[in-house]
Amino acid sequence: MSRPRTLGRIFVDEVTLAHGGGGKAMKDLIDDVFVRAFDNPTLAPLEDQARLWISELSARGDRLAFTTDSFVVDPLFFPGGDIGKLAVCGTVNDLAVGGAVPLFLSCAVIIEEGVSLEILRRVASSMADTARAAGVQIVTGDTKVVNKGACDKLFLTTTGIGVIREGRQLSLAAARPGDVVLVNGLLGDHGAAILAARGDLALDAPIESDCAALHGLIEALLAAAPGTRCLRDATRGGVATVLNEIAEASAVGIEIDDARVPLRPEVRGFCEILGLDPLYLANEGKLVAVVPAAEASAALAAMRAHPLGREAVSIGEVHREEEGCVIMRTTMGGTRVVDMLVGEQLPRIC
Amino acid sequence: MSEGRAMKYVDEFRDGERARVLTRAITAIVGEIALAKRRPIQIMEVCGGHTHTIFRYGIEGLLPKELELVHGPGCPVCVLPMGRVDDCIAIAERPEVIFTTFGDAMRVPGSKRSLLGAKAMGADVRMVYSPMDALALAKKNPGRHVVFFGIGFETTMPSTALTILAAKADGVENFSVFSNHITIVPTIKAILDSPDLHLDGFLGPGHVSMVIGTAPLQFIARHYRRPVVVSGFEPVDVLQSLWMVLKQIKEGRAEVENQYARVAPEGGNGPALQAVAEVYELRASFEWRGLGSIDHSGVRVREAYARYDAERRFDLPSAQIADPADCQCGEVLKGVIKPRQCKVFGTTCTPETPLGALMVSSEGACAAYYQYGGVKRHLEVV
Numbered sequence: 001m002s003r004p005r006t007l008g009r010i011f012v013d014e015v016t017l018a019h020g021g022g023g024k025a026m027k028d029l030i031d032d033v034f035v036r037a038f039d040n041p042t043l044a045p046l047e048d049q050a051r052l053w054i055s056e057l058s059a060r061g062d063r064l065a066f067t068t069d070s071f072v073v074d075p076l077f078f079p080g081g082d083i084g085k086l087a088v089c090g091t092v093n094d095l096a097v098g099g100a101v102p103l104f105l106s107c108a109v110i111i112e113e114g115v116s117l118e119i120l121r122r123v124a125s126s127m128a129d130t131a132r133a134a135g136v137q138i139v140t141g142d143t144k145v146v147n148k149g150a151c152d153k154l155f156l157t158t159t160g161i162g163v164i165r166e167g168r169q170l171s172l173a174a175a176r177p178g179d180v181v182l183v184n185g186l187l188g189d190h191g192a193a194i195l196a197a198r199g200d201l202a203l204d205a206p207i208e209s210d211c212a213a214l215h216g217l218i219e220a221l222l223a224a225a226p227g228t229r230c231l232r233d234a235t236r237g238g239v240a241t242v243l244n245e246i247a248e249a250s251a252v253g254i255e256i257d258d259a260r261v262p263l264r265p266e267v268r269g270f271c272e273i274l275g276l277d278p279l280y281l282a283n284e285g286k287l288v289a290v291v292p293a294a295e296a297s298a299a300l301a302a303m304r305a306h307p308l309g310r311e312a313v314s315i316g317e318v319h320r321e322e323e324g325c326v327i328m329r330t331t332m333g334g335t336r337v338v339d340m341l342v343g344e345q346l347p348r349i350c
Numbered sequence: 351m352s353e354g355r356a357m358k359y360v361d362e363f364r365d366g367e368r369a370r371v372l373t374r375a376i377t378a379i380v381g382e383i384a385l386a387k388r389r390p391i392q393i394m395e396v397c398g399g400h401t402h403t404i405f406r407y408g409i410e411g412l413l414p415k416e417l418e419l420v421h422g423p424g425c426p427v428c429v430l431p432m433g434r435v436d437d438c439i440a441i442a443e444r445p446e447v448i449f450t451t452f453g454d455a456m457r458v459p460g461s462k463r464s465l466l467g468a469k470a471m472g473a474d475v476r477m478v479y480s481p482m483d484a485l486a487l488a489k490k491n492p493g494r495h496v497v498f499f500g501i502g503f504e505t506t507m508p509s510t511a512l513t514i515l516a517a518k519a520d521g522v523e524n525f526s527v528f529s530n531h532i533t534i535v536p537t538i539k540a541i542l543d544s545p546d547l548h549l550d551g552f553l554g555p556g557h558v559s560m561v562i563g564t565a566p567l568q569f570i571a572r573h574y575r576r577p578v579v580v581s582g583f584e585p586v587d588v589l590q591s592l593w594m595v596l597k598q599i600k601e602g603r604a605e606v607e608n609q610y611a612r613v614a615p616e617g618g619n620g621p622a623l624q625a626v627a628e629v630y631e632l633r634a635s636f637e638w639r640g641l642g643s644i645d646h647s648g649v650r651v652r653e654a655y656a657r658y659d660a661e662r663r664f665d666l667p668s669a670q671i672a673d674p675a676d677c678q679c680g681e682v683l684k685g686v687i688k689p690r691q692c693k694v695f696g697t698t699c700t701p702e703t704p705l706g707a708l709m710v711s712s713e714g715a716c717a718a719y720y721q722y723g724g725v726k727r728h729l730e731v732v
Contacts, residue, residue, distance in 0.1 A: 259366075265357065272360060274479075332369040332585045334408020336722040342701045343457070343466075 007031040015115045020145025030143055033117070034107070037124040038131070042104070042139040050139035052104060052161070061163040065100035067091060068159040076119065076154055078197040080189070080208030083156055084126035086284060089213045090235070091160040092134050096215035097231040097287060099170045099222065100162030105131065107141040108157040115153050123154065134213040136160070168222070174229035175250035179318040180296040182289040184217060184303050185210070185311040187239055188267045191281030196270065203273065207266050212285030217308045224302030225295035233287045237341065239315075240279040242288045243326045244340045255327045256316030256338070279338060280345050290318060359612075363584030364407075372589040373412045379596045385550070386416040392685050393417070393595055395553040396538060398425030398713025399583045405722035407585040417592070420685030421708075421715030423537055424555055426502045426530075427454050428707040428714040429638040432671040434530055435460030441497050441528060441664050442473040448491060449475045450484040451499035454711045459704055461671050465499075481513035481527070488517070488525035497660045500527040505557040507531045507649065508622035511629035514651070514658045528660035529650050532636060534558050535566050536647040542574045546686050551595040553588065554580035556610040561626075563618030567606050575604045582610040629655055637670065639707035640679030677706040682715060689719040696720060 008028035010019075018025045035043060042050050057064065071087040081089075088105065095102040107127065111120065131138050138158075189210040196205040214233065222228055230250075232242040239261075247254045263271075263278055271278045285308060291299045296314060303309030326338040362368075380386050395401060401421045404410060410419060423429055435458050442449035442465065449465070456466045456477065469475040474494075478484050481498045488496035500510040510527050517525045534555055541547065554567050559580045570578045577598035581591035591609040598605060608614060629652060636648025651659035673679065677699070678692040689695050689708065699705035701717050708716035 268357065272357070328408075330407045330585075331364050331366050332407045332409065332412065332589075333366055333373075334411045336405060336408040339721050 007036055010117065013117055015111050015113060015117065015120065015145055017113050017145050017147070020111070020143065026143065030141075033120050033124050034109075034141060034143070037121070037128040038107075038138040039128070040137045040139065042137055043141075050104065050106070052139070057103070057163050060101055060103075061165040063164040065095045065098045065162040065164050066160070067094040068157065069094060071156045071158070072152065073194065074152060075197055076123065078209055079193050081211035081284070082123060082126050083154060084123040085130045085211055087156040087158045088127050088130040088134065088136070088138075089211050089284060091158040092136060092213040092215055093233040093287075095160045095162035096213075096218045097170070097233050098162075098164060099168035099218070099231070100164045101219075102134065102136045102160055102162040102213075102215055104161045105136055105138045106159040107138050109141065109143045110151050110155040111143065111145045112151045112153050113145055113148050119154070123156075130213065134215065170228065170230050172230050172232065172246055172249035175246050175252050175254075175290045175318050176229065176292070177252055177318055177320040178293050179229055179290045180293050180314050181243070181254060181256065181316040181318065182291060182296065182299060182303070182312060182314050183234070183239065183262065184214075184287055184289070184309040185285075186262050186264045186267070187234070187283060187286060188263060188271070188278035188281035190284040191238065192267045192270045192278075194282070195274075203270065205266055205270050207264065207270065210283055210285035212308050214285060214287055214308060217303060217306045218287070220302045220306050221289060221299055221309075225291045225299035227292045227295050228299065229290045229292070231287055231289050234283045236282050238278070238280040238282060239286070239288055240277070240326065240338045241340055243338065246288070246290060247326050248324045250318075251323050253319040253322030253325050253327065254316055255319055255322075255329060258328055258330045260313060260315045262311055262313050262315075276345055280341055360584065363582065363586040365586060368586050369412070369589055372586065372593055376417065376589065376593050376596060377414045379593065379600055380414045380416050383596065383600050385599070389548070390416050390418040391550050391596070391599065392420050392548050393551045393553065393592060394420040394422045394541075394549050394685060395581070395588070396422040396424045396534065397553070397555045397557065397583075398428065398711065399557065400553055400581060400588060401425070401715055401718055402713050403583055403585055403588055405718040408722075409585060409588060412589075413592075417596075418685075420549060421682070421689075421718070423541070423638070423641060423683050424503065424534060424558075425708075425711050425713040426506075426532060427458055427711035429532070429640060430455070430458055430501065430530060430707070431637045431639045432459065432461050433637070433667075433669045435464065436462070436671070437666045437668055438465060438499055438528060439463065439468045439473070440667055441660055442468050442475050444495075444664070446495050447474065448487060448494050448496045449473065449499065450478045450487060450496060451475065452479070452501065453477050454713075455499055455501055458710050461669070481510045482516070485513050485517055485522060485525055488522055489520070492524060495524045495526070498525070498527045500529040500531050503532060503534050503555070503558050504561040504626070507626050507630065508561060508619070511625040514629050514655055515625060517658055518655070523657070526658045526660040526663050527651065529630070531630065531649045532638070532647055533632075533649065535569075536644050537638065537641065538567075538570060540641065540644050540647075541684055542570065542576070544684055547684055549576065549685060550599055551577040552579070553591050553595065554578045554606070556580055556582050556587075556614055559608070559610065559614040559618070561619050561622050564606050564608050564614070564616050565618075571604045571606050577604050578606045580606070580608045580610050580614055582613065628652075639673060640677070640683055642680070673707075674705045679706040679708050679716075682708055689716040692716070
């Protein structure tokens with residue numbers, strides 16, 4: 001460990017191109033905003049890379065999980081979270097749904113000149129709090145400042161490393177006929193919260209993003225249902241997209257029941273008014289789990305005992321028929337195909 | 351969807367038990383209609399909103415095979431011709447313009463690109479939920495000119511008319527509407543006049559009737575002797591309306607009935623009609639994608655409101671672009687063929703790269719077949 005050094009300080013109100021220039025201004029910005037917030041011994045020496053002990057990693061499992069994700073959400077702050085919390089939770093969840101224990105993150109920041117230091121500090125502190133609560137460390141990073149208009153305020157990229165315990169084999173291709181499809185709670189909150197927070201709908205919806213790190217819930221689920229076939233966090237494209245990916249990769253059909261899809265009344269009303277389908281709305285704290293029927297009740301009980309899974313339910317089953325397809329049984333008793341969307345969901349005229 | 355509490359005016363119209371009662375009644379009545387033994391009874395739902403409900407709730411699968419639904423032309427996004435989309439883009443590409451539009455009009459293909467494509471190339475195209483939002487944007491941006499893409503039947507016509515009246519009252523100079531509003535009655539007439547037609551009855555347009563009332567639909571019953579039931583948009587509405595049409599067929603009646611009386615008054619909405627009449631006048635003809643040019647089927651802004659008319663303000667290419675030769679939208683619209691029987695369905699014409707009108711919006715019959723019927727699903731729906 002290097003000797004403790006004095007962290008630089010920054011006294012201006014806005015980020016300028018000088019803070020991306022590689023000189024003292026940049027070092028002060030990184031020190032004052034990020035190093036101070038993230039505060040951990042692996043980051044502190046500020047080498048060009050974080051150095052991780054292989055022995056520590058291999059003590060926890062036999063495979064590394066490695067993932068990356070970029071975050072460009074607008075607005076930066078929304079009910080239930082912000083871009084910083086999202087960037088930590090998103091990458092933690094991408095590791096956790098592979099059965100990994102998330103350990104280390106990197107954080108790359110692209111800042112549009114003119115962004116206030118106050119925004120930057122709030123985001124850094126949110127990242128630090130979320131990482132601490134999730135038990136992961138942000139151990140390396142990068143900062144760039146770009147011209148006005150070259151990015152929208154702030155873009156974040158987090159890369160994560162976790163370790164997968166021996167024997168765990170979760171896979172999108174592992175669903176089998178007879179399996180049960182579970183979700184850990186109410187769907188569509190994040191997508192609806194973001195749309196409402198953008199403010200151009202003239203709709204005041206009291207909906208908070210469900211943004212949360214799911215690895216604790218996942219550990220509890222896997223302990224109760226070790227035969228779990230696959231897990232996926234239902235982010236962009238929503239549950240409908242995840243189910244389609246599973247159906248295709250596993251070469252099975254999936255049938256879900258409209259009456260069992262859990263929705264908050266506010267999200268349901270929001271979708272009714274705007275002509276949106278909640279199955280395609282993004283979630284940031286919801287996962288789809290496919291478990292063998294024999295373990296379904298244990299899996300549900302374990303999720304419901306966890307604060308992030310209180311409203312967990314089974315929404316459908318895996319079938320041999322209609323390979324590659326997701327079918328919904330409607331409340332009318334009819335069926336329809338729930339396909340992937342071509343692009344973004346656009347509200348209907350009438 | 352499971353719900354914590356019931357949603358009024360929604361849940362009771364999506365009730366599975368009511369639906370089962372109605373589907374049993376429909377099957378029974380179809381069995382009593384002699385015509386159904388010779389060929390399937392064809393009922394057209396005029397509105398895209400009905401089409402969407404039929405697919406979203408899997409209603410076709412609940413009906414006896416002797417009853418066929420024909421998905422009508424009532425999707426304003428779908429029937430917009432390419433030349434008009436090109437005009438939109440020409441307006442949107444002007445540096446002073448903020449072009450505002452409803453969401454699902456963003457993806458309608460023009461001859462080169464859609465509004466979504468134009469936005470990607472740098473045009474300032476913004477999605478709004480109401481023309482009043484566009485007017486507010488104009489007030490906030492006095493240095494720019496805000497154009498609202500006026501699209502839709504009589505359902506949305508009053509809201510753009512009222513917005514133009516509000517712009518005039520507030521003295522807003524930097525706002526105009528590009529009117530692509532169309533009117534459904536001449537189009538139903540054109541469909542009824544086509545020689546290859548077998549339609550036996552109609553689900554009448556609920557939202558349009560909310561504005562114009564049910565009287566303008568009388569000609570379908572009186573002149574063409576076809577039953578019409580103005581229908582709501584929830585699945586139980588659609589099933590009940592189908593049963594009402596079938597009952598008329600069985601009893602040899604042809605009348606205009608109103609299943610949607612909770613929303614659509616017989617006499618329509620007076621103030622809305624007044625605003626429309628004040629601001630708009632009928633065009634001699636308007637072109638429909640898939641159906642060609644139909645007399646008196648579109649409206650434009652009256653001379654008195656010329657300063658709010660984007661068509662007069664801007665020099666537009668206004669090219670007539672023929673529908674692609676392989677496209678069979680017209681035959682699908684008239685119920686002559688089903689979407690799946692079209693030569694290009696699911697091959698060169700998909701929601702990603704729509705050739706024809708009906709693949710464009712989720713209310714279009716072909717897009718609904720594709721999305722909810724699933725091309726991956728090898729069940730024969732035809």
